[in-house]
Amino acid sequence: MTTPVIVMCNQKGGVGKTTTTFHLLDAVRRQRHDIRVLAVDLDPQGNLxxxxxxxxxxxxxxxxxxxxxxxxxxxxxxxxNETIWPNVHLAPTSPDTEALAYVRDELVLAGAGRERRLRDALDPLLPAYDLVLMDCPPSLDLLTINALVAARSAVVVSQSALFSANGLVRLRRTIDAVKRSYNPELHLRGAIINLHERNTIAGREQLAEIASTIELVGDPIPKRVVLKDASEAQTSLLDWGTTDARNLAALYRNTAALLMGDPNNATS
Incomplete structure (x- = not known):
C-alpha cells in the first residue's frame, strides 16, 4: 500500500496552516495506537x-x-527526530530561519532535478510510515513546489474570506502545472476551511463561494483562540479540557478520518 503523502498549502499567510497541521497530527495519531506519522516542516519560520x-x-x-x-x-x-507525541516523527526546520531560506535560494540556481530534491530524499523513508504530512511556507516558491512534487495529495488550508478565496485560483494553477510537468500522481484533495466565522454574512458567502469551486474536506473549523493557544502550549485539544476544545477535537478527528480514507471514523 502506498504511503499517503499530504501537503498542506496556501500561498497566503495567516490562514492557520501550521495550527491545522498540528491538530490533524494529533487526531491522526489517536485513530490507532500503532500508526507511524512523519511531519515535514518546510516553512523557514519553523513554527511547526x-x-x-x-x-x-x-x-x-x-x-x-x-x-x-x-x-x-x-x-x-x-x-x-522524535516529537512530543509517540509515533509522530519530525523533519524539522532549523531555529535559524535563514537556513531553509538559504536552501530555497540555492534551489533557484540549481539545475535539473531541483524540483524533485525533496521527493528523492523522502522516498526511501516512506515504507517506515503510514502517513507523511507536510507544512508549507506561505508562498509558491521552490520549497512549496518540492512539496507538491513529493506529495500524493494537496490540501488547501483557507479562510472563508475574500482574499483567501481569490488566492485559490492561483494555487490551483500551480498544482495543475506541477501535476502536468513533474508529478502526475498529484491529486487536489480539497480545502480545509479554517478560522471560519459562520455568524457573519461575509463568512457564509465566502464559504459558499469556495465550496462552489473546490471540495471541502470536513466541516469548517471555527475561529477560536484555543486552537492557537493549545498548539503553542504543545497540548492536544482533548487534553486542554474544555467543552469547546473537545468539540473542536471532534472536528479534526472527522477531517483526519476523511483524509486517511477511513469513513468508519468520520461523522457526517
Whole structure:
C-alpha cells in the first residue's frame, strides 16, 4: 500500500496552516495506537518544529535544510527526530530561519532535478510510515513546489474570506502545472476551511463561494483562540479540557478520518 503523502498549502499567510497541521497530527495519531506519522516542516519560520519538538532545538542540529542542500551529506533520515507525541516523527526546520531560506535560494540556481530534491530524499523513508504530512511556507516558491512534487495529495488550508478565496485560483494553477510537468500522481484533495466565522454574512458567502469551486474536506473549523493557544502550549485539544476544545477535537478527528480514507471514523 502506498504511503499517503499530504501537503498542506496556501500561498497566503495567516490562514492557520501550521495550527491545522498540528491538530490533524494529533487526531491522526489517536485513530490507532500503532500508526507511524512523519511531519515535514518546510516553512523557514519553523513554527511547526517549535510546537512539535521535545526540548530546545539548537541551530547546530541537523535539519531539513541539510537534507535538501548540495552542500551537506545529510540524508533525510539523519535529521528526523522524535516529537512530543509517540509515533509522530519530525523533519524539522532549523531555529535559524535563514537556513531553509538559504536552501530555497540555492534551489533557484540549481539545475535539473531541483524540483524533485525533496521527493528523492523522502522516498526511501516512506515504507517506515503510514502517513507523511507536510507544512508549507506561505508562498509558491521552490520549497512549496518540492512539496507538491513529493506529495500524493494537496490540501488547501483557507479562510472563508475574500482574499483567501481569490488566492485559490492561483494555487490551483500551480498544482495543475506541477501535476502536468513533474508529478502526475498529484491529486487536489480539497480545502480545509479554517478560522471560519459562520455568524457573519461575509463568512457564509465566502464559504459558499469556495465550496462552489473546490471540495471541502470536513466541516469548517471555527475561529477560536484555543486552537492557537493549545498548539503553542504543545497540548492536544482533548487534553486542554474544555467543552469547546473537545468539540473542536471532534472536528479534526472527522477531517483526519476523511483524509486517511477511513469513513468508519468520520461523522457526517
Amino acid at each position: 518544529s517549535t510546537i512539535l519538538s521535545r526540548g530546545t532545538r539548537d541551530s547546530a542540529d541537523a535539519c531539513l535544510a541539510d537534507a535538501l542542500s548540495d552542500r551537506s551529506s545529510c540524508s533525510l533520515i539523519d535529521v528526523v
